[in-house]
Amino acid sequence: MRVMLNRIGLAVLGAGAVAVLVWGAGGAIAEKTMTRNCTMDALNQSICIFGLILDDLKATYPFPGGGGLQSIVQTSTTGFTASLAQEERTDEIDYEIAIADDGSVSIASKSGQ
Amino acid sequence: MRQTIKWPRFDSEINTDACDPYTNGILTLTLRLGFRQINPPAGAAGSTYHDYGNPAKPSRKIVRWSPAAWESWKTDLCTTAQDYWRGKFWLSNDGGSFLVKKGETYFLPNFKCMLNIEGADAGVGNVHHTVDAVCLDPAEKWFGSHAALYDDQDTQEYQSGENSVGKPIMQKAHVHEIGHLLGLGHVDEGKPHCPAGSDTNLMPCYGVSDKDKNSVMGLGMGVREVQAQPWRVALRAFAISEVGRIMDAKAKIVPTSHLFFMPRCAYAVFPASLIEVYPRTIAEMKAGTNVISRLERG
Numbered sequence: 001m002r003v004m005l006n007r008i009g010l011a012v013l014g015a016g017a018v019a020v021l022v023w024g025a026g027g028a029i030a031e032k033t034m035t036r037n038c039t040m041d042a043l044n045q046s047i048c049i050f051g052l053i054l055d056d057l058k059a060t061y062p063f064p065g066g067g068g069l070q071s072i073v074q075t076s077t078t079g080f081t082a083s084l085a086q087e088e089r090t091d092e093i094d095y096e097i098a099i100a101d102d103g104s105v106s107i108a109s110k111s112g113q
Numbered sequence: 114m115r116q117t118i119k120w121p122r123f124d125s126e127i128n129t130d131a132c133d134p135y136t137n138g139i140l141t142l143t144l145r146l147g148f149r150q151i152n153p154p155a156g157a158a159g160s161t162y163h164d165y166g167n168p169a170k171p172s173r174k175i176v177r178w179s180p181a182a183w184e185s186w187k188t189d190l191c192t193t194a195q196d197y198w199r200g201k202f203w204l205s206n207d208g209g210s211f212l213v214k215k216g217e218t219y220f221l222p223n224f225k226c227m228l229n230i231e232g233a234d235a236g237v238g239n240v241h242h243t244v245d246a247v248c249l250d251p252a253e254k255w256f257g258s259h260a261a262l263y264d265d266q267d268t269q270e271y272q273s274g275e276n277s278v279g280k281p282i283m284q285k286a287h288v289h290e291i292g293h294l295l296g297l298g299h300v301d302e303g304k305p306h307c308p309a310g311s312d313t314n315l316m317p318c319y320g321v322s323d324k325d326k327n328s329v330m331g332l333g334m335g336v337r338e339v340q341a342q343p344w345r346v347a348l349r350a351f352a353i354s355e356v357g358r359i360m361d362a363k364a365k366i367v368p369t370s371h372l373f374f375m376p377r378c379a380y381a382v383f384p385a386s387l388i389e390v391y392p393r394t395i396a397e398m399k400a401g402t403n404v405i406s407r408l409e410r411g
Contacts, residue, residue, distance in 0.1 A: 062274055062275050063273065063274045063275075063316075063332075064272060064274075064275065065255075065271050065272040065273050065274070066255060066257075066273075067164065067171070067255045067256075067257055068255075070170075070171060085164060085170070085171070085255075085257050086257075086273075087257065087258050087259070087267075087273070087286045087289075088165075088257075088258065088259045088260075088290075088314055089314040089315070089316075090165075090170070090257075091315075091316050112315070112316070
């Protein structure tokens, strides 16, 4: 998964996208919500959204052991499902992504975690 | 008295032979596992096998079990899981069953919960559960297991999660899986975020609070009283069986104390504790007194 993150990160940086963490007073992460600016063509926008999901998984998924991330599948225009392998089970986290007119994307909702 | 009741998941035996005013009874569950190797086909040294045995899931490299590795793994799994689960619980005899008489005084023994795990190759004798097992290629670090499909690394501790402050929670997968084979569900099953009858393998079923996550039927290695449920079910069956014996016309004269207690076993719950509770007199039992230290019994 670490390798995949690096590749995505490079792709995203190459496209000029910036990951933004929302920081509160004192430097602590104020909330888990993340945003990215994804004003670009379709391929790079989807890569950007995948990067957003990867960022969220890295920040919030509480089971670092197991088999790691197996897939992120687009289920609708703005719906994505991440699958992570654990003993006995595969955790599936459903994301609904909000894409603003200015190209910024954020996680509108998340379920399954 | 020694008596055995066989269940689909395990055999149970009660032993009150040594019971006296200071000595409790022993309740032993025996789990017979039949192990079956999953090897590369046609004599090949290596191949692949899918997580959870599900062809839709990723495959992992496996190698052929060597006789030595197979015997060592089976022994390790049975021994360490048995050591984990045996002797953890005491069941309080709140049903008034299994009376022991000393002089003119009746005592109610409680029960220490023991577990035997007997492992053999599948196909040899009767087993309660058949368990498949793969031997991972040394390059593989993980394989998706479940209660009936293990890998050779499942007896090793791994990080299964983290608590609310980011501290790792560690578990040995086989101990959790043996809990399932005994009939235990996940720690939060039945709670609103993990309703019974739904998919109880969802993340929240493994615990939301740190306490629940740390449970062996969550993500950790902690033991909880509620996990004595398989032994409680067995003890209840023995208690009901005893009523049947007492009511048998050929039985010896029934002490009036037994007659007082016989109806109680119908609603006894045999509460579990993690510490030994010594045998009680009938008066102590009626008063709801738990004897947690060894008292002088004239």
